[in-house]
Amino acid sequence: MDTTPLNLRRRSFLKLSGLGLFSLVGGGYIAARLTDGTAKALLPKATNLSPASQQMLLKIFDAILWDMMPKEQDPLLLTSAIATLDKGISALPPAIQKELIGLLDMLTFAPSRFALAGRWSGWENASRDEVSAWLIALQTSSFELRRLIYITMHDISTSSFYANPQTWSLVGYNGPLLHGPGPEV
Amino acid sequence: MSIMSKRNLLDASTLTADRTYTTDVVIIGTGAGGGYTAEVLTKAGLKVIMVEEGAYHTAKTFSQNEAEATAMLYQQGGAQKTKDKGIVVLQGRCVGGGTTVNWTSSIRTPANTLKHWREHHGLKVFSDDELAPYFTEVEKRLNMNPFEEFEPNANNSILAKGCAALGYEWHRINRNVNGCANSGLCGLGCPINAKQSQMVTTIPWALDNGAMLISKARADRLIHDGQKISAVEITALDTSAVNDTNHKITITAKHFVIAAGAMRSPALLMKSQIPDPSSMLGKRTFLHPVIAVAAEFEHKIDGFYGAPQTVNSHEFLWPKQTSKNPNDNKMGFKLETIPVTPMLAGAFFDKGIGKSHASRMKSLPHLNVIDALCRDGFNDTEACGTVEIDSNGNPTLDYPITQTLIETARNVIDKVFEIQFAAGAKTVSAWHIDNPKFTTLKAAKSWLKTADLGLLKGMYGSAHVMGGCQMGKDEKSGVVDTNGRHFTIKNLSIHDASIFPSSTGVNPQLSIYATTLRNTKNLTKHLT
Ligand SMILES: Cc1cc2nc3c(=O)[nH]c(=O)nc-3n(C[C@H](O)[C@H](O)[C@H](O)COP(=O)(O)OP(=O)(O)OC[C@H]3O[C@@H](n4cnc5c(N)ncnc54)[C@H](O)[C@@H]3O)c2cc1C
Ligand code: SF4
Numbered sequence: 001m002d003t004t005p006l007n008l009r010r011r012s013f014l015k016l017s018g019l020g021l022f023s024l025v026g027g028g029y030i031a032a033r034l035t036d037g038t039a040k041a042l043l044p045k046a047t048n049l050s051p052a053s054q055q056m057l058l059k060i061f062d063a064i065l066w067d068m069m070p071k072e073q074d075p076l077l078l079t080s081a082i083a084t085l086d087k088g089i090s091a092l093p094p095a096i097q098k099e100l101i102g103l104l105d106m107l108t109f110a111p112s113r114f115a116l117a118g119r120w121s122g123w124e125n126a127s128r129d130e131v132s133a134w135l136i137a138l139q140t141s142s143f144e145l146r147r148l149i150y151i152t153m154h155d156i157s158t159s160s161f162y163a164n165p166q167t168w169s170l171v172g173y174n175g176p177l178l179h180g181p182g183p184e185v
Numbered sequence: 186m187s188i189m190s191k192r193n194l195l196d197a198s199t200l201t202a203d204r205t206y207t208t209d210v211v212i213i214g215t216g217a218g219g220g221y222t223a224e225v226l227t228k229a230g231l232k233v234i235m236v237e238e239g240a241y242h243t244a245k246t247f248s249q250n251e252a253e254a255t256a257m258l259y260q261q262g263g264a265q266k267t268k269d270k271g272i273v274v275l276q277g278r279c280v281g282g283g284t285t286v287n288w289t290s291s292i293r294t295p296a297n298t299l300k301h302w303r304e305h306h307g308l309k310v311f312s313d314d315e316l317a318p319y320f321t322e323v324e325k326r327l328n329m330n331p332f333e334e335f336e337p338n339a340n341n342s343i344l345a346k347g348c349a350a351l352g353y354e355w356h357r358i359n360r361n362v363n364g365c366a367n368s369g370l371c372g373l374g375c376p377i378n379a380k381q382s383q384m385v386t387t388i389p390w391a392l393d394n395g396a397m398l399i400s401k402a403r404a405d406r407l408i409h410d411g412q413k414i415s416a417v418e419i420t421a422l423d424t425s426a427v428n429d430t431n432h433k434i435t436i437t438a439k440h441f442v443i444a445a446g447a448m449r450s451p452a453l454l455m456k457s458q459i460p461d462p463s464s465m466l467g468k469r470t471f472l473h474p475v476i477a478v479a480a481e482f483e484h485k486i487d488g489f490y491g492a493p494q495t496v497n498s499h500e501f502l503w504p505k506q507t508s509k510n511p512n513d514n515k516m517g518f519k520l521e522t523i524p525v526t527p528m529l530a531g532a533f534f535d536k537g538i539g540k541s542h543a544s545r546m547k548s549l550p551h552l553n554v555i556d557a558l559c560r561d562g563f564n565d566t567e568a569c570g571t572v573e574i575d576s577n578g579n580p581t582l583d584y585p586i587t588q589t590l591i592e593t594a595r596n597v598i599d600k601v602f603e604i605q606f607a608a609g610a611k612t613v614s615a616w617h618i619d620n621p622k623f624t625t626l627k628a629a630k631s632w633l634k635t636a637d638l639g640l641l642k643g644m645y646g647s648a649h650v651m652g653g654c655q656m657g658k659d660e661k662s663g664v665v666d667t668n669g670r671h672f673t674i675k676n677l678s679i680h681d682a683s684i685f686p687s688s689t690g691v692n693p694q695l696s697i698y699a700t701t702l703r704n705t706k707n708l709t710k711h712l713t
Contacts, residue, residue, distance in 0.1 A: 084252060093427060095577045139536075139538075151641065154538065155532045158532040159251075159528055162251070171547065171549040172549050178376045179376070180376040182378060
């Protein structure tokens with residue numbers, strides 16, 4: 001067994017936004033400024049997610065969660081998960097908020113998406129199969145940064161989805177046994 | 186009139202001007218170490234102010250929704266990770282700190298851990314008996330007892346059954362509860378105050394006896410002259426407890442107790458440029474890295490209900506070095522269970538999409554999850570963690586996924602596969618980005634032999650952060666002495682998990698309480 005500890009000095013660290021992704025796409029773009037300005041907002045009032053990010057997340061959440069959904073409720077449950085995420089971002093420390101929003105902006109931006117394997121012409125035109133293939137390419141990538149993006153997309157979609165009590169019956173959970181509010185002590 | 190209105194509380198988000206206070210002792214952080222310190226000092230007649238970065242939530246405001254509760258009660262809204270994003274690190278951030286959200290396992294520091302502290306760190310004072318009276322006193326105060334009101338839930342019973350089938354040691358776990366209804370969502374704050382956290386025990390006692398508590402307030406800097414601290418500078422946060430406001434609070438005191446948990450205590454000292462003659466400040470952070478394995482059973486388990494941890498196995502905690510494995514550097518580990526709630530299973534454990542994700546989640550009531558806590562910090566081949574201050578002034582933890590950790594994980598997963606199949610599992614799955622699932626032990630083992638368990642392939646977690654201000658026998662070997670007193674700054678003590686020179690090897694709350702009680706009693710002798 002190789003028991004040598006990692007050489008700390010030779011390690012490099014992943015950043016979701018900023019240099020990490022910029023270097024991956026060849027550098028230099030101000031992604032957030034160049035994203036699709038024509039995208040229609042899904043949420044009537046969003047605090048953190050741009051309309052373009054909302055439309056992109058609808059496609060990504062769908063590719064991750066489609067098999068969990070009772071057909072007739074599809075769009076509603078996904079939109080509600082996106083709303084939960086939008087609200088949840090405000091509870092994150094400012095530096096992580098920036099990192100996550102930066103990543104989403106960058107993924108809505110065509111050149112970076114291209115670099116990350118999605119070759120379709122815009123998120124609104126991407127099919128479920130295309131987005132799934134893109135996600136699986138990230139999941140199985142040999143690059144840590146790509147796997148990190150996959151894990152981030154997976155975790156934000158699923159944690160926002162299962163936050164909604166309406167999804168609990170889909171997984172056989174009848175909800176908490178105790179309900180608040182309890183007494184102050 | 187509500188109890189709260191009679192207490193000396195300040196929600197710093199309501200400030201409209203800067204404030205200054207003077208007191209005998211200021212305590213930064215209200216978790217296991219901070220809460221207990223507040224009660225003991227108040228009892229000794231000292232004027233105490235507690236400062237807490239998180240909000241003051243109680244059973245009145247807790248949510249039984251996982252997403253809401255993690256945003257309210259956890260460090261970084263539950264999103265905290267190590268620097269290379271390889272390990273998810275859960276810590277409480279609220280009044281009561283980790284004790285408000287923990288799973289109530291109450292276990293004394295193992296004799297082998299104390300022996301290691303004596304033999305490898307020269308901390309001779311920690312004889313097998315040194316902490317015994319403090320364990321007893323804490324166990325009584327926080328109602329830490331065998332949990333006999335209910336049988337273990339099916340999730341825990343599987344661990345017991347699998348261990349029994351293979352001849353492995355297992356036993357039930359003491360819990361700090363009073364009137365527990367066996368609901369299972371301890372991690373979201375107990376809605377009936379059965380869990381004897383600091384939020385329902387020591388903190389209210391201290392408040393009802395004259396202590397003050399400032400919440401939504403982050404200590405940023407200790408003002409000192411290299412020998413003595415004169416004041417602590419604090420930033421008031423906004424209502425959400427996320428953003429800074431423009432208001433500052435300054436507290437002058439005779440003594441300063443830092444109990445901000447084992448990442449933020451060292452970080453506060455580092456940011457304040459507290460002298461560090463040993464160069465150990467922020468070094469040797471331990472996580473009890475968590476490796477988890479899920480299994481699907483034919484029968485219903487409903488692992489989201491019932492006390493989360495009631496059974497554990499110490500079979501592999503202290504592996505014997507044999508002539509066959511003289512250079513075996515793998516970490517020892519204890520086995521326990523993780524509650525199988527929709528968010529923990531769906532977002533934390535599962536890593537699949539589409540059919541793969543749905544097939545796991547549709548079987549949620551049939552899922553069991555067993556995890557190992559790896560005993561880190563005992564082995565020279567481990568890197569352990571290092572606290573750093575990032576460009577935003579926030580602490581981050583660099584904890585590399587070493588070969589030692591990877592081989593430990595392989596060993597853990599191998600053992601847990603065997604245990605789950607021995608208990609009758611239909612399928613088993615390691616916590617891994619590929620979301621693997623196997624129906625036979627042979628197939629599972631064959632995958633494991635060559636599986637890449639490295640960074641962002643194998644998944645790792647932690648709920649037990651320790652170290653970073655470790656005790657030493659002198660100022661060359663540690664940050665604080667065996668009473669938690671800083672070697673150079675005379676009016677500074679550290680009272681939390683950061684003083685441990687290795688991980689504890691078992692769930693740490695009782696170790697933190699007992700050392701805190703001992704050190705606070707010793708401190709009062711100097712202050713009164
Ligand atoms: C989900 C979960 C389950 C657990 N289950 C168990 C269990 O079953 N048994 C067990 O023994 N242990 C368990 N633990 C671990 C245990 O709760 C912790 O080890 C323990 O609470 C740590 O105590 P502490 O005093 O070191 O710090 P903490 O309890 O983490 O408290 C530190 C406090 O300081 C505050 N703070 C930090 N920085 C500042 C600052 N600059 N200014 C002001 N305040 C600040 C934080 O907000 C926090 O409230 C669990 C932990 C978690 C997260
Ligand atoms: S199991 Fe439920 S009732 Fe018991 S301590 Fe935990 S949250 Fe409270």
